[in-house]
Amino acid sequence: MSTAELHTLTGAYALHALPEDERLSFERHLGACEACAQEVRELSATAARLGLAVSATAPPAMRARVLREITTVRQEPPSQGRISRAGAAQGRAGRWTAYALAACVAAAAALGGVAVWQNQVAQDARQEARQAREHNTQLSRVLAAPDARTVSAALEGGARGTVVVSQSENRAVFAASGLARPPGGKVYQLWFDDGGTMRSAGLVEASDTDEAVLMDGPVDRASGMGITVEPAGGSARPTTQPLGLMGFPAA
Structure with missing residues (x-):
């Protein structure tokens, strides 16, 4: 496996989803690649936080309300306009902050479900990899058995x-x-x-x-x-x- 390919395995390694041979190769690579080591640390920490996330359903009216409010917010003017109309721009910025916060709340509610889904995908991948290893081990044992x-x-x-x-x-x-x-x-x-x-x-x-x-x-x-x-x-x-x-x- 090339070094370029090894660089792409940080996510699968952080989720413990690599086959045994690829895991060993990647761990040898980690000892000499600080960039990958740092990325693995960050992805592992993120995966741990996602695993603790709890799905929450946003109120049905939140999406409609956020989209409705967004239509009332004017795009920020060019920088010169902001300087000459500083007071008005500041007022709009304050309103935009409130609307952006509402949008973030809606997104966070949705991302709770995404986090749960990502955690389930990781668990499924680990389960499939474990079953594949067990299957291949048993197959090899039959073929190599003295009484085969x-x-x-x-x-x-x-x-x-x-x-x-x-x-x-x-x-x-x-x-x-x-x-x-x-x-x-x-x-x-x-x-x-x-x-x-x-x-x-x-x-x-x-x-x-x-x-x-x-x-x-x-x-x-x-x-x-x-x-x-x-x-x-x-x-x-x-x-x-x-x-x-x-x-x-x-x-």
Whole structure:
């Protein structure tokens, strides 16, 4: 990662939303970049204040009243006009200060809601990053398990599927090559074969057709797996003929 790219990570770092490798790279960069260190301190302090903010709804009539009052305020004249009509300008300035204060109050009420939203976005980003790390860790553990066993089979349409099963991890990983994107409004769904009863093992997103997928749920006593095309969101039971069935390898 280039130094220019590292300079752009201050906000994500302040919100603890960086993946582990990027976090480590950025922390090494912080030791040599005072500008980024200062920005992180400021953003962290701001994030803390925003996290304490409470949403407040402005009175319904406030917006209309502020906009109405603004229309009665003349634009300030040029500097010479202000000098020659100092008294009048001072009066207008006083009225404008009151109206500006009212507008600020309205904005502050709205920004309370923005602060809560920003805090929720940061929390969601951290949660998604944590879930992604946990998912990738579990997938790696299955693939690297000493008792991992692999079996492959041809799938309908010329694709090929491979499943890796680890009894010690009680999980399975599925991968396919040459698997076309599902038709519109459809999705690929994985299934565990529990002695002839198919149990859902998760969906394969259209963007993941060439990626290894950690199957949902434990293997338990499943003897194999299958993959079908189902309506978007998946089905409780298979509704189409499977593209392929694979028996799990013996332990």
